[in-house]
Amino acid sequence: MSMATASSRLDSAGMWKAWVVLCIAEARRMGLTPVATSQLHVILYLANTLADLFYVTRVRGRVLKRGDYPFFPDVQREVDRLAFTGVLVIEHVEFGAKGQMAAHYGLGPQGAEICKAMLAHSGEAQRTARLLRELVSACFGRFLNARADIGAVDANYGNAAVALGEVVDFSEWNIDNKNVEVARYLIDHLRKLRPDAQRDGVRLYCDYLDRAMAET
Amino acid sequence: MINFPVLTRVRVLDFAMYAGTDAKPGLDHIFVPGVNVIVGINGLGKTTLLTMLLRALTGATDVPGNDDLGDRRRRIVPADRFWFRRRAPDDAVNAKVTIWFSLGDHEFEVTRSLANLDVVELSVDQQPFPTARGNEMEATYRDQVVAASGLSSFEDFVFLIRYIVFYLEDRRSLVWDAAAQGDVLGILVGDHGERRGQYVDLFNELLSKDSEYRNVHAVVYKRRKEFDKQTSTIEGGQIERLVQLVEERRKDLKALIVRKNELAQTRDQLREQMENRRQEIHEGRAALATQLNNFYESFFPQLDSPARYLLAYFEAGAGCLVCGTQTPEATERVTSKLYMNTCPVCGSPIEEGHRPANDPHAGEEIEQQREGIAAAEADLAAMEQPLRGAEQGYSSTAAELVSITSQLASLEGQLKALGDSLPNVIERRDELNKTLITFEAALNQLEVERIELAGQFRQLTEAIDQEVRAISGQIEQAFAKYIRGFLAEQCEIKYTPRVRRLGQRANTDLFTFPHFIPALTSGVHRNITTVREAGQSVSESQKEFIDLAFRMALLELAAPNAPTMLILETPEASLDSVFVPRAADLLRRFATRLNGAHETRLIASSNVNREQMIPALFGAYPDQRFYGQVVDETAIDMPPMIPIAERASHVLDLLTIAVPTRALERFRAAYEEERDQAIYPDGQPGNAQA
Numbered sequence: 001m002s003m004a005t006a007s008s009r010l011d012s013a014g015m016w017k018a019w020v021v022l023c024i025a026e027a028r029r030m031g032l033t034p035v036a037t038s039q040l041h042v043i044l045y046l047a048n049t050l051a052d053l054f055y056v057t058r059v060r061g062r063v064l065k066r067g068d069y070p071f072f073p074d075v076q077r078e079v080d081r082l083a084f085t086g087v088l089v090i091e092h093v094e095f096g097a098k099g100q101m102a103a104h105y106g107l108g109p110q111g112a113e114i115c116k117a118m119l120a121h122s123g124e125a126q127r128t129a130r131l132l133r134e135l136v137s138a139c140f141g142r143f144l145n146a147r148a149d150i151g152a153v154d155a156n157y158g159n160a161a162v163a164l165g166e167v168v169d170f171s172e173w174n175i176d177n178k179n180v181e182v183a184r185y186l187i188d189h190l191r192k193l194r195p196d197a198q199r200d201g202v203r204l205y206c207d208y209l210d211r212a213m214a215e216t
Numbered sequence: 217m218i219n220f221p222v223l224t225r226v227r228v229l230d231f232a233m234y235a236g237t238d239a240k241p242g243l244d245h246i247f248v249p250g251v252n253v254i255v256g257i258n259g260l261g262k263t264t265l266l267t268m269l270l271r272a273l274t275g276a277t278d279v280p281g282n283d284d285l286g287d288r289r290r291r292i293v294p295a296d297r298f299w300f301r302r303r304a305p306d307d308a309v310n311a312k313v314t315i316w317f318s319l320g321d322h323e324f325e326v327t328r329s330l331a332n333l334d335v336v337e338l339s340v341d342q343q344p345f346p347t348a349r350g351n352e353m354e355a356t357y358r359d360q361v362v363a364a365s366g367l368s369s370f371e372d373f374v375f376l377i378r379y380i381v382f383y384l385e386d387r388r389s390l391v392w393d394a395a396a397q398g399d400v401l402g403i404l405v406g407d408h409g410e411r412r413g414q415y416v417d418l419f420n421e422l423l424s425k426d427s428e429y430r431n432v433h434a435v436v437y438k439r440r441k442e443f444d445k446q447t448s449t450i451e452g453g454q455i456e457r458l459v460q461l462v463e464e465r466r467k468d469l470k471a472l473i474v475r476k477n478e479l480a481q482t483r484d485q486l487r488e489q490m491e492n493r494r495q496e497i498h499e500g501r502a503a504l505a506t507q508l509n510n511f512y513e514s515f516f517p518q519l520d521s522p523a524r525y526l527l528a529y530f531e532a533g534a535g536c537l538v539c540g541t542q543t544p545e546a547t548e549r550v551t552s553k554l555y556m557n558t559c560p561v562c563g564s565p566i567e568e569g570h571r572p573a574n575d576p577h578a579g580e581e582i583e584q585q586r587e588g589i590a591a592a593e594a595d596l597a598a599m600e601q602p603l604r605g606a607e608q609g610y611s612s613t614a615a616e617l618v619s620i621t622s623q624l625a626s627l628e629g630q631l632k633a634l635g636d637s638l639p640n641v642i643e644r645r646d647e648l649n650k651t652l653i654t655f656e657a658a659l660n661q662l663e664v665e666r667i668e669l670a671g672q673f674r675q676l677t678e679a680i681d682q683e684v685r686a687i688s689g690q691i692e693q694a695f696a697k698y699i700r701g702f703l704a705e706q707c708e709i710k711y712t713p714r715v716r717r718l719g720q721r722a723n724t725d726l727f728t729f730p731h732f733i734p735a736l737t738s739g740v741h742r743n744i745t746t747v748r749e750a751g752q753s754v755s756e757s758q759k760e761f762i763d764l765a766f767r768m769a770l771l772e773l774a775a776p777n778a779p780t781m782l783i784l785e786t787p788e789a790s791l792d793s794v795f796v797p798r799a800a801d802l803l804r805r806f807a808t809r810l811n812g813a814h815e816t817r818l819i820a821s822s823n824v825n826r827e828q829m830i831p832a833l834f835g836a837y838p839d840q841r842f843y844g845q846v847v848d849e850t851a852i853d854m855p856p857m858i859p860i861a862e863r864a865s866h867v868l869d870l871l872t873i874a875v876p877t878r879a880l881e882r883f884r885a886a887y888e889e890e891r892d893q894a895i896y897p898d899g900q901p902g903n904a905q906a
Contacts, residue, residue, distance in 0.1 A: 064491035073498030077534055084526055084537040093509075093521035100502040101509055103525060167488045173480070
């Protein structure tokens with residue numbers, strides 16, 4: 001038997017944890033917990049792709065294209081650790097895709113306090129919370145409530161030029177972030193129709209995803 | 217044959233300096249054959265009178281003297297036309313000088329205004345020329361003089377007057393001035409018509425060509441330098457270096473881009489592989505954990521799903537999700553408890569009925585899964601370092617790329633700037649090249665012309681050299697005759713033509729110019745004749761009389777049976793007491809030379825002093841004992857003493873004629889006594905009166 005070594009240490013682990021806690025906290029605020037693992041990873045992925053629209057510093061600019069939805073395998077262990085250290089709670093475990101165990105997470109006793117502290121002291125945390133709030137509200141009320149398999153319709157993940165098993169690089173080593181391009185296109189397009197309306201790119205992109213998902 | 221002017225009379229009217237006497241106003245004097253002495257004291261106008269005689273002959277023209285002659289073009293230069301006017305309080309408005317002189321068979325009478333030196337009256341052989349404008353009269357006078365003298369030009373006449381006939385205060389040298397001597401000899405020998413004019417023309421032309429050549433050459437040199445600079449900029453200079461640098465930087469850039477792409481590819485591949493390994497590890501653990509969950513569910517049915525989740529993932533290798541521990545020891549500890557059928561948390565024995573249907577630790581499939589995960593983890597760990605290396609390499613290559621790109625941009629900028637100016641540079645170079653070709657053609661043309669002129673000039677100089685060489689023996693003999701008895705040392709003059717270039721350019725044609733060099737016997741080595749060529753090696757007095765003897769020799773040669781004339785200013789000026797009688801004898805011998813030249817005149821100005829030059833010139837040196845001591849031998853051609861009764865006619869007495877100076881007014885009696893003593897040391901004539 002072999003154990004994971006120090007080399008598999010997660011980069012920016014603290015930021016990831018903060019994003020996860022803020023995400024679960026926002027979901028809880030809207031009464032949407034517990035959040036399934038797949039839902040959590042989709043929200044984290046979308047938050048990373050659309051971070052520029054909310055002036056948030058993204059944690060990661062890449063994801064491996066493998067499976068129906070974007071997933072950060074190295075982040076998952078930290079999510080589980082948050083659950084067993086009382087920040088989150090695993091409200092139940094179910095067997096999801098391929099019959100594998102998948103936890104559904106709620107906010108643990110310490111999680112609320114941690115969120116409060118973060119939001120009180122960090123502008124970046126506030127912007128991140130707002131981004132996650134928009135995403136949670138835009139996705140959970142729609143497609144994400146039932147399905148997390150956005151892979152085929154997401155502009156970055158579904159890019160036909162990236163084969164399965166290849167890395168989708170949306171802002172790590174290149175600047176080709178198609179999700180943002182789609183969001184901006186939608187903003188510009190709608191602004192032509194109704195110049196005075198303030199448009200939120202995150203919501204517009206999620207609307208697009210919802211419609212695209214509905215058609216698949 | 218050349219005829220030299222011989223002054224017979226001078227008259228000056230209305231010139232304030234020479235008031236004359238009530239009975240005979242102004243100055244009117246007849247120069248008698250032989251010695252004529254202008255007697256005076258300082259400030260009475262001896263120099264003015266001699267200058268007046270000179271200007272009466274030459275007009276307001278002169279030739280450059282001493283160092284100014286050299287390799288200058290041979291031409292007369294203007295003399296100060298108003299020199300006399302400035303010396304008269306009334307501006308010499310009405311002042312006139314008239315001279316009577318013979319020139320060969322012709323008798324001249326010329327009157328010039330002392331206000332401006334214009335010829336106002338002219339008669340030749342008692343035939344007056346009609347009065348005309350100044351320059352016309354001057355031209356007539358010059359034509360008549362040239363015709364009568366047998367010279368080819370008035371310039372030559374002035375040249376001979378200044379370098380042979382007159383020996384004034386400026387002491388123009390002939391022996392010691394090679395340029396002047398060459399010219400005088402050239403004038404004196406051969407025919408005096410066309411050839412002399414041709415000689416002067418060629419001489420001047422060659423000097424002009426030399427000067428012109430040097431001027432054009434200087435321009436060519438300057439243009440050539442500029443041309444080379446432009447060419448260097450275009451062909452071997454900055455542009456080429458910049459282009460080379462740009463090429464090098466472009467190569468560097470290309471190599472860097474290739475390297476960067478390679479590194480990017482490596483990095484991308486590693487990242488992709490690592491992401492896949494992570495996914496595989498996760499999926500492997502998830503699958504394993506699902507199987508283990510089944511085991512825990514049957515083993516610990518009372519455990520809720522999160523607890524089983526915890527244990528299953530622990531068993532699947534994710535480590536402790538509570539504390540984060542992932543060490544092999546911790547895993548071994550928990551696993552061993554399960555092997556011993558004890559609780560993995562508290563270690564209590566597990567009830568019999570809860571044995572699992574399948575031992576998860578013994579299953580082959582599970583073992584394979586574990587091995588797959590371990591292999592993926594090992595892969596992942598192994599790729600971590602190469603990825604970092606590739607990332608660092610990529611970053612530094614990218615930075616280098618930026619640097620090279622920046623250098624390239626800068627070089628291209630410089631190149632562009634040069635490129636923009638390149639057409640101008642090329643245009644300028646081509647323009648310079650055209651100019652150069654033109655100037656070089658001009659240089660070649662000048663050189664061709666110079667060579668042609670030089671050929672003609674060489675023929676002339678060689679002819680002159682031959683002619684002078686042919687008569688050089690006579691000149692040497694005549695010189696020896698005059699100088700003998702004057703110097704204490706033996707003195708000869710040797711014909712030693714000078715071979716030199718004309719102008720300042722090196723490597724041009726050499727020409728032969730006639731030249732005599734005096735040779736003196738050194739005082740130390742009496743038996744050896746030592747050539748003393750430079751004027752500085754002889755004392756001033758020796759120098760002057762060697763020069764005079766040479767002039768006398770030339771006059772004798774040029775006009776062997778005709779009268780000539782020498783006009784000297786204070787010959788005693790640089791002589792000591794011993795040389796005064798010797799010098800006087802030399803002059804007397806010239807003044808009274810025979811062979812049909814009895815009309816020859818020597819006019820010398822002299823101060824009333826006790827140097828005894830005046831009586832010595834009359835052959836009446838007062839101290840015969842001293843004379844006997846200092847004069848080696850009496851020359852055969854020594855003229856007799858001028859009789860007392862005739863002496864007055866040999867004297868132009870400025871003490872009587874000139875407006876007296878303060879000194880003369882105050883000491884007139886003393887001066888007059890000294891004068892009489894000088895003229896009549898051997899007794900007053902009964903009617904002797906100046």
